[in-house]
Amino acid sequence: MAEIPAGPAQDTQDPEKGGLKSDRVSGLVLLALAGLIAWLNREFPLGTLADPGPGYVPLLLAVGLGVIGLLVALLGGRSEALRDIRWTEARRAAVILVACVALTFALERIGYRLSVFAFLVFFLGVVERKKPLAVVLVATGFSLASFHVVAILLGVPLPRGPWGF
Amino acid sequence: MLETFNSLMMGFAVAFDPKVFMYAIAGCIIGTLVGMMPGLGPLAGISLLLPATFGLDPIIAIVLLAGVYYGAMYGGSTTSILMRIPGEAASVMTCVDGYAMTQNGRAGPALAIAAIGSFFAGTVxxxxxxxxxPTLASFALRFGPPEYTALLLMGLFVLAYMSGGSMLKTLAMAFFGLLLGMIGIDVMSGYTRFSFGMVELGDGIGIVPVAVGLFGISEILITAGQAEPPKVQRPKLRELIPSREEFRLSVGPILRGSLLGFAIGIIPGSAHVISSFVSYGVERRLSKHPERFGKGAIEGVAGPESANNSAATGAFVPMLALGIPTGPVTAVMIAAIMVHGILPGPMLIEQQPELFWGFVASMYVGNLVLLILNLPMVGLFVNLLRIPYAYLYPCILAFCILGCYSVSNSVTDVWIMLAMGAIGYGLRKFGFDLAPVALGLVLGPMLELSLRQSLAMSGGTYMIFLERPIAVTMFGLALLLLALALKPVLFRSKDWRSEVGLDEKVD
Structure with missing residues (x-):
């Protein structure tokens, strides 16, 4: 969700104090990414300045990204300290991502309805600890209703499992 | 002028076709509901509905998606005012005074002024x-590859200069997006680039998985584990009528917000987000009692709400006239039109007049529908907010996966969406604006193609960019913007962002 400005930002007394700065880290990550792209790009012909090949523009962009990354890192002394970034939701975010990966993996193997049913049972029952009846009702209702609307009413093909379900 | 009027009448005939009209209303209602759900802004809503439009007539498809866009903007303001939850980034400024008004017992007038302002601004x-x-499109018929190269480059500089956050970080994200756009087959040489042997990446990365991942999934990851939202108020119909004084105070901000928003909307980037910040800054500066801002000043609702709605419409000008998206929403809309074999650009208005004028007329209709439907039904819509978030977010996640999968029946798109969600989450934690990534992804292949076509045209000489007046003017403007953007960095002076209070984080 977008952050809501609550008032003037607090002044940093000494911007260089407080350990590693977030912009320094992100700038260096961008620089490393640019380096990786330039390295991957080596297999495509660069062509010439007058007749650019398929590797020309990607290299130009990678160089641009690297330069900007370097500037972000160099000018990032006044940014937020890395340790001040709150990661309170990180564990929950990781669980969400892992569950989504599992759903994606299962989608074409056991079909849309079963995999979404299992996904919702996991979230509502295990992660959110809702009452079993509510979990079963929501998971069944959502998986069947969304399939009906999307696959049958709108005609968008959705995967079915080996049992045709 | 008479020709425009006749074309508009033809558009109204299309818009009032019962089927088109029904889809416009459906789009507005779906959009309002989507806009009210945390984690599903207009972009995610449009992206998820995209597969459902494949089987529809192109006019109906674009009318439906535009209705969702408008509706989501309205829905976002409702949650901002009643719960201090901006359904999407453009509603952030509405939260400040809108929620303060709710606390002061003036939720109804805040909602009414937001709706009236949005209606007026949408109409403007x-x-x-x-x-x-149409004027811009007929002008753009003179554009060749060198002009498009200059236009796209100028757009990127405008994006960086007008971005809500740090210019360097915005440029970094634009470059990242442009690089994502390099994935897939190079149309001029036939080389497949950065596909790592995956056939599905031959066509490149689609805008839908990137947009849903960056904006939908990352939002859910960010809000995961947050406390339940506060209890929601349900204003009654008679409580919606603003007082005479509230009306008087809102007229100026609505007028200024509408004009300002439209002008900013044409510019690439997070235009509707920026427009609401700029409008809030302007209103605070013009007010005789700036101390009221933040404590429930109705001008702080009227201005930003009008500005972001007007900007949302302004964004369609370059999309329809030039075929160039100014933001992620218009990028997805372009994808929606192209699915039907229609290429947005200067020829669209000439070749598909029913589509263009039907779309314009349906926007008038959609605005009116939203004003009439949303205010009396606000009590009904807010029931959605009573659903606990613990039930909502797993369903939203399933919707995101479903929507992405069904665009091309490919699990690869879902993997891309999840990867983008994780990347977007990390980038937001480090204060990066995500809109330039989506924009860069769409502009990247266009920029590369126009640059190489220009060089092919000129036999390899770069002088072609200096020999054509339109291209030279655009490059000149790009350089001017670059100089303006570098000034505060080099001289450590304040730039326009601090003037309008945009130095707060926007994502």
Whole structure:
């Protein structure tokens, strides 16, 4: 969700104090990414300045990204300290991502309805600890209703499992 | 002028076709509901509905998606005012005074002024679109590859200069997006680039998985584990009527917000987000009692709400006239039109007049529908907010996966969406604006193609960019913007962002 400005930002007394700065880290990550792209790009012909090949523009962009990354890192002394970034939701975010990966993996193997049913049972029952009846009702209702609307009413093909379900 | 009027009448005939009209209303209602759900802004809503439009007539498809866009903007303001939850980034400024008004017992008038302002601004925006797009399109018929190269480069500089956050970080994200756009087959040489042997990446990365991942999934990851939202108020119909004083105070901000928003909307980037910040800054500066801002000043609702709606319409001008998206929403809309074999650009208005004018007319209709439907039904809509978030977010996640999968029946798109969600989450934690990534992804292949076509045209000499007046003017403007953007960095002076209070984080 977008952050809501609550008032003037607090002044940093000494911007260089407080350990590693977030912009320094992100700038260096961008620089490393640019380096990786330039390295991957080596297999495509660069062509010439007058007749650019398929590797020309990607290299130009990678160089641009690297330069900007370097500037972000160099000018990032006044940014937020890395340790001040709150990661309170990180564990929950990781669980969400892992569950989504599992759903994606299962989608074409056991079909849309079963995999979404299992996904919702996991979230509502295990992660959110809702009452079993509510979990079963929501998971069944959502998986069947969304399939009906999307696959049958709108005609968008959705995967079915080996049992045709 | 008479020709415009006749074309508009033809558009109204299309818009009032019962089927088109029904889809416009459906789009507005779906959009309002989507806009009210945390984690599903207009972009995610449009992206998820995209597969459902494949089987529809192109006019109906674009009318439906535009209705979702408008509706989501309205829905976002409702949650901002009643719960201090911006359904999407453009509603952030509405939260400040809108929620303060709710606490002061004036939720009804805040909602009414937001709706009236949005209606007025939307109408101003449509008039602007109607007058500007055909003119711009006929001008753009003179554009060749060198002009498009200059235009796209200028757009990127404008994006960086007008971005809500740090210019360098915005440029970094634009470059990242442009690089994502390099994935897939190079149309001029036939080389498949950065596909790592995956056939599915031959066509490149689609805008839908990137947009849903960056904006939908990352939002859910960020809000995961947050406390339940506060209890929601349900204003009754009679409580919606603003007082005479509230009306008087809102007229100026609505007028200024509408004009300002439209002008900013044409510019690439997070235009509707920026426009609401700029409008809030302007209103605070013009007010005789700036101390009221933040404590429930109705001008702080009227201005930003009008500005972001007008900007939303302004964004359609370059999309329809030039075929160039100014933001992620218009990028997805372009994808929606292209699915039907229609190429947005200067020839669209000439070749598909029913589509353009039907779209314009349906925007008038959509605005009116939203005003009539949303205010009396606000009590009904807020029931959605009573659903606990613990039930909502797993369903939203399933919707995101479903929507992405069904665009091309490919699990690869879902993997891309999840990867983008994780990347977006990390980038937001480090204060990066995500809109330039989506924009860069769409502009990247266009920029590369126009640059290489220009060089092919000129036999390899770069002088072609200096020999053509339109291209030279655009490059000049790009350099001017670069100089303006570098000034505060080099001289450590304040730039326009601090003037309007945009130095707060926007994502």
């Amino acid at each position: 925006g449509v008039i602007g679109l109607m007058l500007m797009a």
